Amino acid sequence: MQLDPLILSRFQFAWVIAFHILMPAFTVGLGSYIALLEGMHFVTKREIYFRISAFWTKIFAVAFGMGVVSGIVMPFQFGTNWSRYADTTANVLSPLFAYEGLTAFFLEAAFLGVLLFGRQLVPRWAHFVSALMVALGTLFSSFWILAANSWMQTPAGYHIIDGRFFPVDWMHIIFNPSFPYRLAHTVTAFYISTALVVISVAAYLIRKNKSSEEARIMLSMTFWLLTLLVPLQVVLGDMHGLNTLQYQPAKLAAIEAHWESESRAPLILFALPDSKREANRAVIEIPLLGSLILTHDVNGEVPGLKHWPRDQRAPVAIPFFSFRLMVGIGFIMMLLITISVWLRSRRRLYNTPWFLRISQLSAPLGFIGILAGWTTTEVGRQPWTVYGLLRTADSVTPSLTGMNVIFSLAGYMTVYLLIFPVGLFLMARMIRNGVAQSVDTIAPVEGGQHRSPISTLGEEPS
Amino acid sequence: MMIDFVPLWTLLLAAAVFFYVLLDGFDLGVGILYGLAPERNARDLIMNSIAPVWDGNETWLVFGGLGLLAAFPLAFAIILPAVYFPILIMLLALAFRGVAFEFRNRNKEHASFWDHAFCFGSLIATFAQGIILGAYIQGFKVDGRHFEGSAFDCFTWFSLFTGIALIFGYSLLGAGWLILKTEGDLQDAARRHGRWCFIAVIVAICIVSLWTPLNDLDIAQRWFSWPNVIYLSPIPLVTIAIAFFEWRALNNLSETGPFIGAIGLFLISYCGIIISLFPMIIPHHFTLWQAASAPETQTFLLVGTMFLLPVIFMYSGWSYWVFRGKVRADVGYH
Numbered sequence: 001m002q003l004d005p006l007i008l009s010r011f012q013f014a015w016v017i018a019f020h021i022l023m024p025a026f027t028v029g030l031g032s033y034i035a036l037l038e039g040m041h042f043v044t045k046r047e048i049y050f051r052i053s054a055f056w057t058k059i060f061a062v063a064f065g066m067g068v069v070s071g072i073v074m075p076f077q078f079g080t081n082w083s084r085y086a087d088t089t090a091n092v093l094s095p096l097f098a099y100e101g102l103t104a105f106f107l108e109a110a111f112l113g114v115l116l117f118g119r120q121l122v123p124r125w126a127h128f129v130s131a132l133m134v135a136l137g138t139l140f141s142s143f144w145i146l147a148a149n150s151w152m153q154t155p156a157g158y159h160i161i162d163g164r165f166f167p168v169d170w171m172h173i174i175f176n177p178s179f180p181y182r183l184a185h186t187v188t189a190f191y192i193s194t195a196l197v198v199i200s201v202a203a204y205l206i207r208k209n210k211s212s213e214e215a216r217i218m219l220s221m222t223f224w225l226l227t228l229l230v231p232l233q234v235v236l237g238d239m240h241g242l243n244t245l246q247y248q249p250a251k252l253a254a255i256e257a258h259w260e261s262e263s264r265a266p267l268i269l270f271a272l273p274d275s276k277r278e279a280n281r282a283v284i285e286i287p288l289l290g291s292l293i294l295t296h297d298v299n300g301e302v303p304g305l306k307h308w309p310r311d312q313r314a315p316v317a318i319p320f321f322s323f324r325l326m327v328g329i330g331f332i333m334m335l336l337i338t339i340s341v342w343l344r345s346r347r348r349l350y351n352t353p354w355f356l357r358i359s360q361l362s363a364p365l366g367f368i369g370i371l372a373g374w375t376t377t378e379v380g381r382q383p384w385t386v387y388g389l390l391r392t393a394d395s396v397t398p399s400l401t402g403m404n405v406i407f408s409l410a411g412y413m414t415v416y417l418l419i420f421p422v423g424l425f426l427m428a429r430m431i432r433n434g435v436a437q438s439v440d441t442i443a444p445v446e447g448g449q450h451r452s453p454i455s456t457l458g459e460e461p462s
Numbered sequence: 463m464m465i466d467f468v469p470l471w472t473l474l475l476a477a478a479v480f481f482y483v484l485l486d487g488f489d490l491g492v493g494i495l496y497g498l499a500p501e502r503n504a505r506d507l508i509m510n511s512i513a514p515v516w517d518g519n520e521t522w523l524v525f526g527g528l529g530l531l532a533a534f535p536l537a538f539a540i541i542l543p544a545v546y547f548p549i550l551i552m553l554l555a556l557a558f559r560g561v562a563f564e565f566r567n568r569n570k571e572h573a574s575f576w577d578h579a580f581c582f583g584s585l586i587a588t589f590a591q592g593i594i595l596g597a598y599i600q601g602f603k604v605d606g607r608h609f610e611g612s613a614f615d616c617f618t619w620f621s622l623f624t625g626i627a628l629i630f631g632y633s634l635l636g637a638g639w640l641i642l643k644t645e646g647d648l649q650d651a652a653r654r655h656g657r658w659c660f661i662a663v664i665v666a667i668c669i670v671s672l673w674t675p676l677n678d679l680d681i682a683q684r685w686f687s688w689p690n691v692i693y694l695s696p697i698p699l700v701t702i703a704i705a706f707f708e709w710r711a712l713n714n715l716s717e718t719g720p721f722i723g724a725i726g727l728f729l730i731s732y733c734g735i736i737i738s739l740f741p742m743i744i745p746h747h748f749t750l751w752q753a754a755s756a757p758e759t760q761t762f763l764l765v766g767t768m769f770l771l772p773v774i775f776m777y778s779g780w781s782y783w784v785f786r787g788k789v790r791a792d793v794g795y796h
Contacts, residue, residue, distance in 0.1 A: 061564055062564045062565075062568065065517075065560060065561050065563060065564045066561060068517055068520070068560060069556060069557040069560035069561055070557065071524075072520060072523060072524055072553060072556060072557075072560075073553045073557070075524060075527050075528050075531070076527060076542065076549055076553060078531065078538075078542075079527070079531070079538050079539065079541070079542025079543065079549075080542045080543060080546050080549055080550070083538075083539040083540070083542060083543045083608065083609070084539070084608070086531060086535060086538055086539045086542075087535055087536060087538075087539035087607055090531055090532065090535030090538070090539075090755055090759070091535070091755050091756040091758070091759045092759070094528065094531045094532035094535060094755065094759065094763075095532055095759055095762050095763040095766075097528045097531065097532070098525070098528045098529060098531070098532040098763055098767075099763070099766055100528075101521065101524050101525045101528050102525070102766060102767060102770045102771070102774065103766075103770065105521045105524055105525070106518065106521050106525075106774045106777075106778065107774075107777070108517075109517040109518035109520075109521045109778075110518050110774075110777045110778045110780070110781040111777070111781070112517060113513075113514035113515060113517065113518065113781050113784075113785070114514070114781055114784055116514070117513065117514045117785070118514070118784050118785070121784050121785070122784055133777075166756050166758070167756060167758045167759055167762065170762055397543045397608075397609075398543075398608045398609075398610070399543050399544075399608065399609045399610055399611065399612070399613070400543065400546070400613070401612075401613070404546060404547075404613045407547070407550075408546070408547075408550045411550055411551075411554050412550075412554070415554045415557055415558070419557060419558070419561050422561075422565060422569065423561065423565070426564070426565060426568045426569055429568070430568070
């Protein structure tokens with residue numbers, strides 16, 4: 001059997017990015033949460049916010065470390081496995097990546113050190129500012145990387161000379177048609193995912209009767225946040241869908257498993273798409289609802305895959321099912337917040353055992369939703385890396401052999417399967433220990449230095 | 463008419479790569495020397511000396527990579543496939559050593575596993591970077607705009623030698639850092655290790671300085687043709703002066719000297735490589751100008767970079783300043 005470097009490189013990219021995206025999904029939200037807690041501590045002077053912040057900061061450190069090491073891998077993938085993509089798109093995309101480094105990575109790295117180790121070395125306001133800068137860094141990072149990703153989905157502001165992209169208008173490149181929707185949808189998803197983790201941990205702590213005062217504050221804060229964000233996310237998702245219909249109709253047709261273009265289209269709830277026969281089997285559908293949801297008009301026309309030649313269609317089954325998984329998770333979240341609002345109104349949010357148990361189980365929901373959504377949008381873009389312009393097959397490094405990629409893929413799989421489970425295990429253990437009650441046992445997270453630099457010249461400091 | 467920003471970008475990128483080599487160089491070197499530390503307290507101290515800054519140091523690697531992609535994309539697209547495996551090995555090794563900072567202290571029952579991950583991760587990542595450097599100096603097989611050789615071409619006796627040389631080089635930087643940040647026995651040990659590394663580094667510099675021109679006629683021409691040989695004679699002379707300074711600093715009580723001397727040796731070696739290759743960015747194939755990105759791209763990125771780099775220096779400097787002075791034994795990474 002001939003090993004195909006293209007398929008293997010795609011699998012390798014999917015592997016490294018799927019693991020990597022879980023970390024920012026968590027640290028973007030947690031960074032903001034820690035900054036909020038530090039701010040509340042700074043303003044109200046209440047010790048409890050400090051304790052909660054210190055608890056999450058330790059977990060943040062582990063997640064961030066894993067995010068950094070898996071993130072460094074990413075830009076090198078463009079060169080090692082996707083060198084023709086790099087050569088073809090660099091004029092347009094590279095500044096966006098570079099600005100991510102300049103505005104986000106340095107900011108996060110410099111202030112993270114102070115956030116983790118400098119609590120006793122800097123004034124309180126400076127520590128708060130450090131938390132704020134780390135949070136800001138994670139958001140800048142999301143901004144640039146999603147601008148680049150969105151440009152690959154809905155390219156704008158470029159022209160093509162000799163098969164390579166050249167910039168024409170940077171505002172159009174950055175604020176390309178799908179970018180605002182993707183940014184809002186993704187960052188909201190990051191916040192929701194983190195909130196669900198916080199809720200899960202809080203529910204666990206309440207159930208185990210550990211640090212329950214802190215846990216109640218966590219649970220209350222985050223359910224309020226979710227009550228706001230989940231409905232917002234449904235609206236954002238809908239707007240993103242309309243945008244996809246307008247700019248990437250072939251992707252939308254694949255997501256919906258629509259083969260024929262039709263108005264008054266049904267909504268397919270379940271089907272087994274068959275690309276060879278260009279039809280679906282075992283279909284469960286609701287009449288008219290497809291047009292209504294996708295175009296906001298029962299008579300609206302929904303595109304069908306047959307409109308495009310076979311070699312310009314995405315594989316149907318993967319985006320079809322991953323999209324339904326994402327939406328399904330959205331429904332579960334809506335249910336969860338509805339119950340939480342009802343219980344809160346009856347003052348039973350903290351002492352309803354079955355609800356706490358369900359809340360505790362909800363930690364992975366957001367991450368599964370993010371991976372499903374990411375799969376939908378990336379597989380749905382196929383067979384292109386730059387939608388409609390640059391094929392994935394024309395993006396891969398020409399010199400690669402299948403064996404090369406087998407080796408590298410095996411390396412990434414082995415190392416990630418060691419590092420990520422261990423990281424998860426260690427975070428779980430920190431959570432089981434609960435929130436440290438006295439500030440002393442939180443330990444001075446200090447790199448260490450003399451009280452004053454002068455004393456290095458003479459006597460030992462006391 | 464657009465201004466030619468290629469010289470400025472060359473300077474910026476050269477500086478970024480040098481910052482990376484310097485900053486991650488010392489913390490990778492500290493990681494390598496970590497393996498020689500006798501007991502747990504010493505290891506805690508050594509790790510604490512770089513724990514708050516390693517992440518920022520490694521960011522220069524990302525910026526160097528992305529800067530190359532942005533300013534000279536053709537070079538990026540040719541070099542990275544050519545050094546496919548050293549890059550892979552470097553990334554995986556960096557992953558191990560990066561998580562070891564947190565995992566070692568949170569996973570006490572496996573602390574010795576993460577100790578090894580930290581030390582060998584640093585060692586292997588350094589070796590891989592040395593191979594990349596050697597392979598780059600030797601040049602690549604190119605067809606049109608693509609690398610066309612095998613992913614194993616980069617493993618040569620020369621590149622393996624530069625790999626080993628870099629291990630000693632980074633260790634020397636690391637020893638300099640530890641002399642700066644520690645006291646007593648630990649500092650004495652760092653001086654002792656530093657002296658051995660220094661000898662190895664000087665031997666390596668001499669061998670590479672002879673091996674490179676013997677291998678490459680263009681480079682031999684550059685250095686030994688008349689009158690270049692006169693103009694370039696300060697390079698070996700300055701190298702000898704720095705080497706003299708470094709040896710003295712390692713043997714007297716100077717706390718900052720060894721680190722500064724090591725930086726000097728790296729800087730002069732780096733200048734030597736640039737002199738050998740300029741103006742080629744892909745040796746024998748593409749000049750800086752041929753590999754450069756579109757002027758619009760360079761301009762757009764330059765505007766932000768000129769504003770952001772000074773800001774980055776300011777807050778990174780502040781972060782280093784917060785953790786100034788000697789690492790203390792009584793506080794740790796909890």
